[in-house]
Amino acid sequence: MLIYPPFADPTWPYVSLPTLKGYLGRRGIPVTVRDLNVEAFSVLTAESTTDEWQQRLSARFQVLNGRESLTLSEQMEYRRVAEALPLFQDFAALMTVMRDERSFYDRAAYGAGRDGIEDLFRIMEAVYFPFRFNCNRADHLVAPWDFTLLDSYITHRRSLLDRFYRQQLAELEPPRFVGISLTFVSQIPEAFYLCRLLRDAFPCCFLMLGGPCLDLMVRYGRPEVVSLILDHVDAITMQEGEKALEQLLPLLADGLPDQEQLAAIPNLITRDKVSGVVHQGPPWVLDLVKSVAPDYSDLDLKLYLAPSPMLLYSPTRGCYWNKCSFCGYGFNQSGAHAYREIPVQQAVADLQALQEEFGVANFYLSCDVLSPDYAFRLAQEILDSGLEIYWSTDLRIEAAYTPERCRLLYLSGLRAVAFGVESCSQAVLRLMHKGTTPERIRSVNRHFHQAGISTAWMTFLGHPGEGFKEAKATLDLLTVERKVVDQFIVGTFGLTPGSRIACRPEEFGIDSIYFTAGDVFRLFPLYTVRAAGTIITDRQSAQLDAQIDDLSSRYQLDHYPWAGAISTHHSFLYLLRYGQRVFAKAWPLPAKRKMKAGSGKKIRPRFPLAELRRREEQFMGQYLEGALQLDPETGLTPLCFDHFQEALAREGGGNKR
Incomplete structure (x- = not known):
């Protein structure tokens, strides 16, 4: 069995495990895929669940x-409960x-539904304080996940889905093998939670963790991380898992393989149960000529939160x-991919x-990027084959995307593209090693837009070496090109493990790179810079924020995974229904939500909620100033779960009515 754990996007099935199932199935090795993430949303929204929480x-x-x-801890919980x-x-x-x-395509109704689900996440935060959950988050109020926090989370049964998991395992025939895909950071707690429950329920089951996020954790984590992960599972799969599973599963079918057999399996990390020595199999990379189409047949596509599948x-x-200087896709930077x-x-x-097989017309080509040549050949093959689909993907700004070529892409069904624009300052683009220019960004974007393809700009501010002038250049070009930019995001730079900046910080004016104690x-990564000339003042930062707010007010923007976010299922459906400019203006206010019986009962907090919020913000500001x-x-900052708990205990104190 292969499991995709919560918490992640519930609007479509992720591609990784169906891809493994397709590859193994072609080779006569049957596996079952369970998307516990989408199953979880049905459980968490069930009346029985929310009644109990209420x-x-x-x-x-x-x-x-x-x-x-x-x-203080009770004040923080109390405010969340009351709200x-x-x-x-x-x-x-x-x-x-x-x-x-x-209802999905009724923008007011959709907005009310979206807001209601966001309210559900606030309820979860109150019930399971101090943990927070949404489609892109499962974390502690402030502390990063380390093994102390994970052990506390698991031991005290803090998962929202504890009962659901136990019910599912009770109905399961004892499996010989379970693999869990840890794809996103937001899946860390539930992945390890499942490992503990599976180990307790099925002590003879061979457990394995894999996935992109796990790969990063192992590749860049502290030296003890591998051993600590192997306390929870029997094996770790690094990078691509096709060959590892192809060799491992037949061995398990014949009984438990010995350590010599396990050590020879490509991309597999195991630990000798006698000596404690950790072994890593030889590296292996898939020849994509031997790839197989993903097999989604185990998944009920009607469970996903969308009116039609993608x-x-x-x-x-x-x-x-x-x-690119900032890019740290561990696979790409490792040299193996x-x-x-x-x-x-x-x-x-x-x-x-x-x-x-699945009656779908919409596809998201989920990959880092398509080369222009490949995109053109793919488009022509789609047309020549008579295949009628709509698709979206990420592309790099390239001069090869002429108006004629963009028209070809449109005719093949391409309706939305996301560009990693990053910056519109030539100086910063050079620092980033982007290999493009602001003028090329403008012209290529216009070629796509004029062909009828929705364009989204992914940008960010704060790249090392960027000053106010350079940051403003990005916002200025976004403003000038607003009528041909259909969606955008302006993020904030974050240092990524494995990136050129992380590996060669001195090239970018970075003095030191360090971590919190809890970020095992x-x-x-955190960092300090030495180039004082690039520091943006508070006044300049406020000016940039105001410009972003003004630009955002002219769009319908949202966060993952809702309509208005870039490269989401919901956004693509709205683009198909209403055209490429559907997010280029603000939508009407959501319909008034219907209160559940009993929830409208007025509560009378005896402690002032505004004052409690103010005190929490004051404490958190002071705490983080020291904790970071x-x-x-030690070469670390003290922030971790234990340190935060100690700070709360020291603060103590009561708040009188």
Whole structure:
């Protein structure tokens, strides 16, 4: 069995495990795929679940509200409980809004459904304080995941899905093998939670963790990380897992393989149960000519939160450019993953087979990038084959995208493209090693837009060496080109493990790179810069924020995975229905939500919520100022779960009514 754990996008099935299933199935090795992420959303929105949460919050509110004073931790919980209680509604009905075509395409109804689901996440945060959850998050209020925090989370049964997991395992025939794909950071806690439950329920089952996020954790984590992960599972798969599973599963079918056999399996990390020595198999990379179309047959596509399905397909792996300073896709920077392509005839045949089997017309080509030549050949093959689909993908700004070529892409069904523009300053583009110019960005974007293809610009501010002038150049070009830019995002630079900046910080004016004590996986590097000339003042920062706010007010923008976010299922459906400019103006306000019986009952907090919020913000600001200070002796900042708990205990204190 292969498991995709919560929390991630519930609007479409992710491509990784169906890809493995297709590859193994072609070789006569059957596996079953379970998407526990989408199954979880049905559980979390069920009336029985939300009724129980409402009762728990009501009881907790009464307890806290009856006290003469509250500790700081209790104040933080109390405010969340008090703010969550009025938010209950029929959340199961919101799932219907997302799956029903009529309500989904009603922008006011859609907005109400989206807001209701976001309210559900706020309720989850209150019930399971101090943890936070949404489609892109499962974390602690402030501390990064380390093994102390994970152990506390698991031991105290803090997962929202504990009961669901236990019910599912109780109904399961004892499996010989379970592999869990840890694709995103937001899946870390539930992946390890499942490992513990599976080990307790099925001690003889061979457990394995793999996936892009796990690969980064192992590749860049502290030296003890591999051993600590292997305390939870029998094996770790690095990078591509096709060959590892192809060799491992037949061995397991014949009984438990010995350590010598395990050590010879490509991309597999195991630990000798006697000596404790860790072994890593030889590296292996898939020849995409031998790839197989993903097999989604185990998944109920009607469960996903969308009125019609959209499938992911990966025709390429790696990046043909692979020079950008900030990019840390661990696979691409490792040297083991060169840019590779599935032959276009094979790719189109795969798409046609997926369309015929699952009745889908919409595809997201999920890959780092398509080369221009491949994109053109793929488009021509789609047209020559008579395949009628709509698709979207990410492309790099290249001069090869002429008006004629963009028209070809449109005719093949391309309706939305996301560009990694990053910056519109020539100086910063050079620092980034982007190999492009602002003028090329303008002209290529216009070629796509004029061909009828929706364009989205992914940009960010704060690249080392960027000053106010350079940052403003990005916002200025976005403003000038607004009528031909259909979506955009302006993010903030974050240092990524494995990137050129992380590996050669001195080239970018970085003095030091360090981590928090709790970031044992080293996923979130911190850094200091020495180039004082590039520091942006508070006043300049406020000016940039105001310009972003003004530009954003002219669009309907949102965060993942909703309509208005870049490269999401919902956004693509809206682009198909209403055209490429559907997000280029603000939408009407959402319809008024229907309150659930009992949730409208007025609560009377005895402690002032605004004051509690102010005190929490004050404490968090003061705490983080110290917790993120580098300790020269350890080379770390003290921020971690234990350190935060100690700070809360020291703060203590009560808040009188």
